[in-house]
Amino acid sequence: MVSFEDVHRARDGSSKSFFHSYDHDDNGDDDLDDYFHQPEKKRRLSVDQVQFLEKSFEVENKLEPDRKIQLAKDLGLQPRQVAIWFQNRRARWKTKQLEKDYDALQASYNSLKADYETLLNEKDKLKAEVAVLTDNLMLKENGKGNLSELSGINPSKSQEPPQKPVTDSVSEGEVSKVSIVACKQEDISPAKSDTVNSDSPHYIDGVHSSVLEAGDSSYVFEPDQSDLSQDEEDNFRKVLLPTNIFPKIEDADYSDQPTNVCNFGFPVEDHAFWSWSY
């Protein structure tokens, strides 16, 4: 338990008035105040008193009646003053925590935004690759058709082994893998690494529990991989299977997928991620 004498002696060893730091102000105003029956002027607590209250607040930020009386006695204050001080101190503490929470969420948001943009670029690259592959296949099929017409040979019974589509850099399997890997959860939920120290039991890694309860990042941003892989595979089948009618690449547009390839729920401006409450 902290005692006011300990704190006070540790500072300067004196035992002056609790309002010693404002003594220079106390010239004759009090007499005038008494004369006009005005309420006492608002006075700041001394450094020692504040220090003592701070230590007490660190121990427990709520004030039971007994403790309030004891603190008031120790500090030479009215119990009401002690209560008010704790009230205001809790308000300041809460404001600070809100700022910390905001910073943590801001960092998380920025990181997720960067990931999202990376994925968009990846998508564009893959789209371009699909266009190239489609062109190659069309050229090949056209070439085969002309050849069989000329020679009268059925291409399906040709001696040549079936040719794999020529790919510049990435095979079909690799393309699908890239998409899925890019959506792995640990790549898109860096929020947990943002640590803000907090004294409160309501704060976990610097993020208020209400934020976590509302849905931690691994839940909110969990990609729906079944939807993703099915759509992408369908598009690739349409494009790559020779028995299908070749669609134009514009027809295989991904842009109508409202939540992009990973179902992140962006645009983030109105994302539920920001809607937390206290």
Place this chain on the structure above:
DNA sequence: TTGTGTTTTATTGCCTCC
């Protein structure tokens, strides 16, 4: 010295809990 922004102390009104 003075104007202005910030911090601290205190009040008020509303809400919840016992």
Place this chain on the structure above:
DNA sequence: GGAGGCAATAAAACACAA
């Protein structure tokens, strides 16, 4: 219904640049 907590706010005290 009273006690205590909180949000909003007033007002005094303080800090500081011009």
